[in-house]
Each structure stands twice: as C-alpha cells, then as structure tokens.
Amino acid sequence: MYETIALVGATGAVGRIVLDQIVSRKLPYKRLKLLASERSVGKEVRVGDQTIKVELLEPDAFKNVDLVIGSTPDEVAAEFAPWAVAAGAVVVDESGFWRMDAKVPLVIPEVNPDAVDHHSGIIASPNCSTTQMVVALAPLHKAARVKRVIVSTYQATSGAGLAGNEELRDSIRDSLAGKTHPPKTFAHPIAFNLIPQIGSEKQDGYTSEEMKMVYETRKILGDDDIQVCPTCVRVPVLIGHSESILVETERPLTVMEATELFRGADGVTVVDDLAAKQYPMPLDCDGKDDVFVGRIRHDISGSGGIAFWCVSDNLRKGAATNAVQIAELLMRKAAAV
Numbered sequence: 001m002y003e004t005i006a007l008v009g010a011t012g013a014v015g016r017i018v019l020d021q022i023v024s025r026k027l028p029y030k031r032l033k034l035l036a037s038e039r040s041v042g043k044e045v046r047v048g049d050q051t052i053k054v055e056l057l058e059p060d061a062f063k064n065v066d067l068v069i070g071s072t073p074d075e076v077a078a079e080f081a082p083w084a085v086a087a088g089a090v091v092v093d094e095s096g097f098w099r100m101d102a103k104v105p106l107v108i109p110e111v112n113p114d115a116v117d118h119h120s121g122i123i124a125s126p127n128c129s130t131t132q133m134v135v136a137l138a139p140l141h142k143a144a145r146v147k148r149v150i151v152s153t154y155q156a157t158s159g160a161g162l163a164g165n166e167e168l169r170d171s172i173r174d175s176l177a178g179k180t181h182p183p184k185t186f187a188h189p190i191a192f193n194l195i196p197q198i199g200s201e202k203q204d205g206y207t208s209e210e211m212k213m214v215y216e217t218r219k220i221l222g223d224d225d226i227q228v229c230p231t232c233v234r235v236p237v238l239i240g241h242s243e244s245i246l247v248e249t250e251r252p253l254t255v256m257e258a259t260e261l262f263r264g265a266d267g268v269t270v271v272d273d274l275a276a277k278q279y280p281m282p283l284d285c286d287g288k289d290d291v292f293v294g295r296i297r298h299d300i301s302g303s304g305g306i307a308f309w310c311v312s313d314n315l316r317k318g319a320a321t322n323a324v325q326i327a328e329l330l331m332r333k334a335a336a337v
C-alpha cells in the first residue's frame with residue numbers, strides 16, 4: 001500500500017504541477033511530504049485544503065515513506081533515489097539519470113504499463129520530447145511497426161525549469177526596452193530567437209536531448225531497430241513542446257488509417273482541419289494533459305511515410321501527468337493484490 005507520498009523537488013516547475021495533479025486526480029494518499037533544497041526549507045505550500053511546509057531533502061527524509069515522486073536535476077536524483085529505496089520506498093523519477101539503467105523500467109502508462117511490474121525500486125518517466133512523440137507513435141507501431149522517424153522539435157523554455165521561463169520573460173522585456181539581456185540558462189538570447197541546441201554535445205554531432213529521443217523511444221517501444229533522427233530546438237514559447245514528425249512504417253499506412261489510429265489511442269487528441277485553420281498549437285495545449293496531433297499527411301517526397309505535427313504541455317504529459325499516472329498505476333496494482 002502506498003499511504004505516505006514524498007514529492008522531491010516540490011518547488012520546481014514540474015513539482016508544482018505534480019501537486020496540482022495529485023489534488024485534481026484525487027490520488028488516494030494519507031500523508032504527503034514535500035522535499036526540496038535548503039533554499040526552500042520552511043516555505044509553505046497549499047495542497048488542496050492543506051498547507052504543507054517544505055522539508056530538507058536528506059538521507060533520513062524517507063523514513064516511513066512508501067512512494068516518492070522525484071522532480072529534481074539529474075545529480076540530485078542520482079543521490080536521493082538510493083536513499084529512498086533503502087528506506088523501503090518506490091521512486092517514480094522524472095530526471096534523466098535513471099532512465100537508461102537496465103534495471104529501471106521507463107514507463108508511459110498508455111504505452112507500456114506492464115513494464116512497472118519489473119522494477120527494483122525505481123521507475124523512470126521519460127524525457128518530455130520523447131514522451132509526446134512516443135504516445136503518438138505507439139498506435140502506429142502496434143498496427144504497422146515503426147521503422148524510421150525524422151523529428152524536429154520546437155521546445156518551450158519551461159523545459160529548462162522555472163529559470164527558463166524567467167529568462168524568456170526578462171529577455172523579451174529587456175529586448176523591447178532596447179537593452180541586452182545576458183543569457184544565463186540558455187547559451188544565447190532566447191527573445192525573438194531559436195536555439196538549435198538542447199543539452200550538451202553527445203555523439204556524432206547530436207546533443208544529449210536528441211540522443212534521449214533515440215534511446216528512450218527504443219526502450220519504451222521495446223524495439224532496438226527503430227531509427228530516429230532528431231533535431232531539438234529551443235523556441236521562445238513558455239509552455240508546450242511542438243514536434244514535426246515524419247514516420248515510416250514497415251507496412252505503409254494511409255492518411256485515413258493513421259488518423260483513425262491516432263483517434264483511437266489513449267491520451268491522443270486529433271485536431272486536424274487545415275481548411276478551417278485547425279491544428280494543435282502550444283497556446284491551446286497549455287494546461288491540458290493530452291498529446292495533440294494534426295497536419296496529418298502523406299510524405300510527398302516519396303518515402304511512403306506519414307508526416308504530422310504533435311504538441312503537448314511539457315510540464316504535464318511530458319513530466320508531471322506521466323509521473324502521477326505511474327503512481328496511480330502502482331496504487332491500482334497494489335490495491336488489486
């Protein structure tokens with residue numbers, strides 16, 4: 001049973017939405033503990049009709065905790081997850097640190113829910129740009145086997161946490177006032193600009209964010225033959241990642257068939273009427289939990305593939321919603337035993 005939940009990183013961009021989801025989805029917990037760094041200790045946070053004080057993340061913080069949701073930087077997750085597991089808790093972690101560990105299931109509840117059964121104390125939630133793409137690809141993969149994906153992302157500044165959004169706002173304000181705003185979170189000015197680098201240089205000219213899309217997609221869909229060519233770009237949008245995706249399947253799909261597969265998939269909403277100017281956009285997806293798909297069309301360059309546009313709130317399905325859904329799944333399975 002999972003009666004006591006701890007949220008590590010409760011004060012961050014994702015942590016705040018996790019709290020919102022815990023309340024709105026009525027997660028059946030008895031006690032909730034909020035943990036963060038010493039910068040936040042003692043801060044009071046409203047959670048539904050309760051006010052909870054933030055406590056310090058330290059090795060003893062997980063005594064009597066059953067379930068942990070972690071929304072911290074990688075290096076913090078690397079340190080605290082073993083403390084929590086040693087104290088007997090199960091950890092659902094949103095950082096990148098544990099995702100590719102062979103003993104750690106990487107789970108999207110709509111796609112590979114049974115993977116949670118094989119954990120050794122830690123379950124990882126995928127990277128935001130991977131999650132929305134894989135939620136959309138999963139029904140096509142099931143029906144026709146995905147062979148190759150070419151994806152360009154247009155990623156919101158909140159993907160870099162609260163600091164990312166602060167930098168976008170400050171940089172736009174200063175830019176409009178004719179002042180320069182030295183970038184801190186991003187490598188270049190983000191106001192009125194696009195930055196074709198997310199993460200560090202990783203391999204063959206691809207960044208760490210791009211390689212996450214390659215490896216995490218294969219792990220979640222359980223198919224190491226899937227080829228992914230990603231280009232990840234930071235854009236001056238506060239919330240909502242967008243992706244232009246071209247997918248080739250072993251059995252070619254028609255546009256109508258692909259559209260029906262998207263329509264029938266859990267967690268996917270199709271918004272696709274070009275004549276009526278209807279397609280998913282970040283401003284419309286902000287605050288929503290689904291993955292939105294539109295501009296579905298065949299590849300006129302002749303690959304036989306399907307091109308489409310995919311948008312999702314990176315703080316929700318890309319992070320908090322997915323983690324809370326994993327927690328719900330664990331709770332449902334524990335209650336069924």
Ligand SMILES: NC(=O)c1ccc[n+]([C@@H]2O[C@H](COP(=O)([O-])OP(=O)(O)OC[C@H]3O[C@@H](n4cnc5c(N)ncnc54)[C@H](OP(=O)(O)O)[C@@H]3O)[C@@H](O)[C@H]2O)c1
Pocket residue numbers: 008009010011012013014015035036037038039040041057070071072073074076094095096126127128158159160161162163314315318319
């Ligand atoms: N943002 C997204 O779209 C997104 C999507 C998917 C996954 N993720 C992942 O989710 C994690 C959190 O991202 P975020 O965007 O919420 O970042 P954020 O806004 O910077 O929040 C980071 C959180 O971690 C806490 N923290 C930092 N250092 C700590 C330490 N030494 N000890 C204890 N707590 C510490 C912070 O607490 P203080 O307030 O006390 O500093 C804060 O609560 C990251 O691993 C990120 O890669 C983010």
